[in-house]
Every structure is written in structure tokens, then in C-alpha cells.
Amino acid sequence: MKSRILIIGACGQIGTELTIALRNRFGADKVVASDIREGNEELMSEGHFELLDATDFAAVEDVIFRYKIDTVYLMAAMLSAIAERFPAKAWHLNMTTLFHILNLAKDKKVKKVFWPSSIAVFGETTPSENTPQLTVMEPSTVYGISKQTGERWCEYYHKKYGVDVRSIRYPGLISYTTEPGGGTTDYAVDIYHRALKHGNYRCFLQEGTVLPMMYMEDAIRATINIMDAPKKDVKIRSSYNLGGVSFAPEDVAQSIQKVIPAFEIEYEPDFRQAIADSWPGSIDDSEARKDWGWEHKFDLDAITKIMLDNLKLQYS
Ligand code: SER
Numbered sequence: 001m002k003s004r005i006l007i008i009g010a011c012g013q014i015g016t017e018l019t020i021a022l023r024n025r026f027g028a029d030k031v032v033a034s035d036i037r038e039g040n041e042e043l044m045s046e047g048h049f050e051l052l053d054a055t056d057f058a059a060v061e062d063v064i065f066r067y068k069i070d071t072v073y074l075m076a077a078m079l080s081a082i083a084e085r086f087p088a089k090a091w092h093l094n095m096t097t098l099f100h101i102l103n104l105a106k107d108k109k110v111k112k113v114f115w116p117s118s119i120a121v122f123g124e125t126t127p128s129e130n131t132p133q134l135t136v137m138e139p140s141t142v143y144g145i146s147k148q149t150g151e152r153w154c155e156y157y158h159k160k161y162g163v164d165v166r167s168i169r170y171p172g173l174i175s176y177t178t179e180p181g182g183g184t185t186d187y188a189v190d191i192y193h194r195a196l197k198h199g200n201y202r203c204f205l206q207e208g209t210v211l212p213m214m215y216m217e218d219a220i221r222a223t224i225n226i227m228d229a230p231k232k233d234v235k236i237r238s239s240y241n242l243g244g245v246s247f248a249p250e251d252v253a254q255s256i257q258k259v260i261p262a263f264e265i266e267y268e269p270d271f272r273q274a275i276a277d278s279w280p281g282s283i284d285d286s287e288a289r290k291d292w293g294w295e296h297k298f299d300l301d302a303i304t305k306i307m308l309d310n311l312k313l314q315y316s
Contacts (some may be wrong), residue, residue, distance in 0.1 A: 006032045006069040006110075008054045008097065009076030011039025014116070014170075014219065016178040018073060021220050023047050032067045036076070040178070054097040064109055071227070073114040074101050080120050080143040081272050082182030087142040094146035102153060105163040113165040114227055117151050117239035119212055120144035121169060124278045131280040133241045133287045140278045151238040158237035166226050167239035168219075171283065174303055175216035176310040184275045188213055188252060191265070192307040195256045196315055200264040203249045204272050210281035214244030215298035215306070222294055229292035236287060243283035244296040245303070255304040 005022055009015045010033035019033045020043070028047035036053050038044060050063050054076045063069065076097055083090030104110050122131055123138035139145050147169075157163040172185025179193075180186040187203050188211075194201040222242055226234065253265040288294035298306075 004030050004032055004067045004069045005071045005073065006034060006063060006067065007073045007075060008034050008052065008060075008101075009074070010043060010049075011035035011037060011178070012075055013173060013175060013178045013180045014216070014223075015073075015075040016040065016043055017175060017216050017220050018075065018223060019043055019047070021224065025224070032063065032069065034063060054100065055093060057100045060100050061104065061109065064104060070110055071112040071114075072101050072104075072110050073223070074098065075116060077116070077146075078143065079181060079183035080118075080141050080275050081184050081186070083143040083146070084141060084271065084275070090142050091146055094143070095149065098150050098153065102157045102163060102165065105165065106157060106161040111164060112227065113163065114223060115150065115154060115165060115167050117147045117167050117169045118143070119169055119171050119279050119283065120275075121148040121151060121239070122278075122280050126280060128280045128282075130282050130284045131241065132284050133236070141275050144278075155238040164231060165237065166229075166234050167237075168222055168226060168242045168288070169239045169283075170219055170242060171212035171214045171244055173214055173216050173219050174307065176307055176314070177216070184272045184279070185211055185213065187249060189307075191249070191252055191256070192304070192311055195260055195263050196308065196311050199260065199262055200266070201253070203265055203267050204270045205249055205276050206267050206269045206273055207250050208248050209273070209276045210246050210248045211276055211279060212243060212246050212281070212283045214242070214296065215303045218244055218296045218298055221297075222288070225294065226288075226292055233291050235291050240288040240291070240294075241283050241285045242288055242294065243285040244298070245300050246282040247300050251300060252304070255300050256308070258301070259304065259308055
């Protein structure tokens with residue numbers, strides 16, 4: 001019987017923690033981690049690991065066949081800031097991998113798919129406070145366009161071919177295990193590293209730039225919860241809004257100053273400011289709460305404490 005899980009992009013910021021969470025839950029033998037590059041030691045040694053280029057259909061199909069995979073988490077993607085530098089490459093990676101997995105699900109080679117979307121699907125014309133699930137969506141970044149398009153295809157494959165694909169629009173994610181790779185919200189992770197190493201931070205976003213954010217443990221729980229939910233409860237097959245906390249760089253600075261009073265922040269916005277300005281400040285996630293019981297746990301001060309405590313251990 002097929003019963004294994006494949007994580008594509010397992011060495012990335014989300015993939016690393018998702019792999020560990022799924023191994024803890026289902027047992028190491030049931031989870032296959034894969035990535036185009038090698039990742040941290042623990043991830044590679046404590047269970048199945050495959051080097052995999054997810055744009056290569058035959059290679060993906062082979063792993064799915066060999067390990068008897070029935071569920072895929074497709075976490076490989078090029079994030080917002082990097083994608084602006086390599087638009088064609090980002091489009092190719094973000095879309096080709098999704099089509100490969102959707103087509104394998106359509107052909108019944110896998111049963112269930114998780115694919116992450118993002119707050120980047122929204123744009124300047126979207127209402128920015130408490131952004132509703134259904135609203136104007138005119139993304140202005142390559143990454144946002146790829147995620148919005150992906151959402152349309154997920155819903156299409158569900159309605160047309162019955163593919164069981166589930167998705168969440170992640171906000172900016174904060175974690176200490178693996179660093180983020182080229183997003184606009186990365187400052188909210190970098191700032192903790194710099195606070196401990198140098199006592200100061202030069203932020204690439206301007207004061208007052210409020211963005212929706214979330215601690216990784218909340219994001220992982222949301223991911224596992226939506227995948228656990230009975231099929232009939234997952235009513236939205238594009239992607240669910242997901243809210244956690246909302247803050248601006250100066251709010252993180254103040255939160256850090258409660259622990260490290262001498263910490264200083266200065267602002268030097270770059271091209272990422274325009275990306276951040278096009279995204280909402282806060283998210284209405286009532287559909288996720290209603291349909292599959294979503295609830296966030298961590299507020300900013302709790303996140304700050306966890307980040308500083310754990311990074312301190314890593315640096316010492
Ligand atoms: N964290 C992502 C980024 O900044 C948003 O999904 O690109």
C-alpha cells in the first residue's frame with residue numbers, strides 16, 4: 001500500500017521544520033525529504049533523503065514510484081526578492097514544479113498535495129487592512145504572479161479532475177532553524193541574528209512597514225492541520241488566508257530592546273520596500289478558522305524570546 005510522504009524543497013526554511021514535524025508524527029520511514037541541494041546534517045541523516053530536481057518530471061515520478069508516495073508537500077519555490085532578479089527562472093521553477101505534481105495527482109499517482117501560496121498574491125489595489133479571503137488581487141511581483149496563477153490552477157485541477165490539493169497563503173515566516181532564502185520578509189529573521197552578533201541592524205524596509213508575520217511553529221501546525229482535515233471541510237481549493245501577527249520593523253526592534261536594551265536599528269530601504277508596500281498589513285483568516293479550526297499561538301514578544309534564546313545557544 002502507498003503511504004509515504006514526499007517533501008520537495010525539504011532543505012528550505014519551511015521544508016526543514018516540516019520534515020522534522022512529519023517524521024516525529026509518522027515515523028522517519030514514512031517521510032522522504034528531497035531537495036536540489038544538500039541541507040542540514042540532521043535532516044539528511046535521520047531519514048530518507050533524495051537529491052531531486054523538481055522541474056524534472058521523470059525524476060519526480062521515479063521518486064514517487066520507488067518510495068510508494070501518496071502525499072506530496074511541494075515547498076520548492078523562488079521567493080519574492082530573488083524572483084525579481086531572475087523572473088524567467090522563478091516562473092519556470094514555481095510553475096513547472098506545480099504542474100508536475102498536479103498532473104501526477106490527476107493521473108492518480110499521488111493522492112494528496114500541499115502547495116504553499118503567499119500574501120504576495122495581493123497587490124496595491126487590495127484592501128490592506130484585514131484583507132478578506134475574496135478580494136481584488138493584482139500582484140505586482142513575479143513571485144506574486146506565480147503564486148496567484150498557481151492558486152487558479154490548484155482550484156481548476158480540484159474542480160475539473162478531483163485533485164485533492166490544499167493550500168495556505170503564508171505570511172512572512174520567522175524561525176531559527178534554517179534561514180529564509182530571498183524573501184521580502186527575511187528582515188524579521190535577520191534582525192535577531194544581528195541583534196545577538198552585533199547589537200544593531202540596518203533594515204532594508206522603512207519604519208512603519210507593517211506586514212503579516214508568523215512564527216514557524218504556527219505555520220507548521222496550520223500546514224499539518226489543513227492536510228489532516230476531512231476532505232469536505234477544505235472548502236477553498238485556491239488557497240486559504242492565514243493570519244498570525246502584524247508588525248513593522250520598529251515593533252521588532254522594541255521587542256528586542258526589552259531583552260537587549262542597547263539594540264539599535266536604522267533604516268536603509270532598498271528595492272524590497274516597493275514589494276512590501278504592495279502587500280497587505282493584516283489578514284482576515286476567518287475562513288481557515290471556520291473550515292478547519294485554525295488558531296495562531298505566538299505573538300511578537302513570544303517570538304522574540306524564542307528566537308533570541310535559541311539563536312544564543314547556536315552562537316555559543
Ligand atoms: N516570505 C515570502 C517572501 O517574502 C512571502 O511569501 O517572499
